[in-house]
Amino acid sequence: MTKEYLLFMLINGLSEGMLLFIIASGLSLVFGVLRVINFAHGSLYMIGAFVAYSLSTLLTTGSLMSFLVLLLVVPPVIAVLGFFLEVTLFRRVYREEHLLQLLLTYALVLILDDVVRVIWGGDPRNVARPELLAGSVDILGLALPTYNVFILGVGPVVAIGLWLLLYRTRSGNIIRAAVSYPDTLGALGVNVSWVMTATFMLGCWLAGLGGVLVASLASIDLGIGMQKIIECFAVVVIGGLGSVGGALLGSLIIGTGITFFQLPFGRWALIFPYLMMAVVLIVRPWGLFGRPER
């Protein structure tokens, strides 16, 4: 095995990880504020991918313009879908016990997955990469797929954007305050139920962004939602629920881990997330970046 090959795998693994981060950070953010673990987050990501596919059939194949349109349109579409889900369903279970929340979001997985099956069917699809990102770039004498390198770049942009939003704006202060004491925040004059709706929409926007990006990375089918939500759980268990920094670290570990385990173990590499999850749960049950629950 050459050094070049390992580097090639590393880049692939990291770009997998960045894609995972974009999705998992949404799950983590939503959990932090709403205290609901949204099983259906993976389904929303999958819907994002299929919506991107359908929209792309209406646009010029492979043009940069089309790709930009997908990036600009699809995440907000998923956010709007999230708006309806939050207002009609999630809102009713915030104060209920975990079991009921779990049942709701799991039921939603079944419903949304069937909706996808009915609308798009079971065939794998994909969206042609824009020409600009379709080829390969030369890095350190290696020909790497431009699209993977592109995703590798999008991840940090999203991470920095989220960080700026959460730590440098009043909205971010309010979101972080809602994580600790929603009632106190309400008594200070903030409409907390709108904060929750907006946070949920932001989480869905991130799932939608992940969907657009994956549609040109690999072929998409009915299984990608379930696969991603499991990886996302591994990420938040490793990084700590509700922590964006933790989600980033966890995603990179899982993304590169799966890629490297594929070398010797092939399909068995899919066990890697569970393995990591088990190790972290034993050593640090609250995650690497999380804090023990009071």
Next chain:
Amino acid sequence: MLLQVQGINTYYGLSHVLFDVSLEVDRGEVVVLLGRNGAGKTTTMRSIMGLTAPKEGKVLFNGRDVTGLVPYKVARLGMGFVPEDRRIFPDLTVAANLDVGHKETSGKPKQWTVERVYEFFPRLKELSKRRGGYLSGGEQQMLTIARTLMGDPDLLLLDEPSEGLAPIIVKVLGEFIDVMKKEGMTILLSEQNVKFSLKHSDRAYIVDNGHIKYQGTISDLEKDEEIKKRYLAV
């Protein structure tokens, strides 16, 4: 009357906690609600603020019925609540805690800016970059009051502010209440610290077991050894 509480009955689930509680606070007054542990002071404040809505009775604020209104709307009408357990957002810096307290007041010119709050509590200015979770009890008490002031309230509900504070900090707190009063702020205070409250208030109510047992001026209450002994354990 700025605040009128008329015969409210409040429950936590099935347990009946407040029984026909009535009280009034006029503009510019500092009124204290005295009572022992578990008497119902916090519940009264929470009922007024809408955090635990009363089942019966009415809360009028500025002549407007606010019973059953959600807390954020009550707050936007000009009510400011300072919780007894302070509830400083631990992950936010002092400055960010204040930022969150700032709210849109419909057209009214802003009275409380960050600068003015820092003038009042210079210690908070020094700590502005520190995270809320790392403040001492006294600093947290200053911050929770300052945070509520940022919302420009017409009425300040101060729930047991002196609880657990060193005597020197309690003194600072008392001075703060006096200055606020001089500036025309209306305050409803809840306290167990009788000496402290009598010194800084105009009128008093005593709540015991969820019933209002006494109301009167401070000078009358000071003379009434019988009442003080029965309800306030002094």
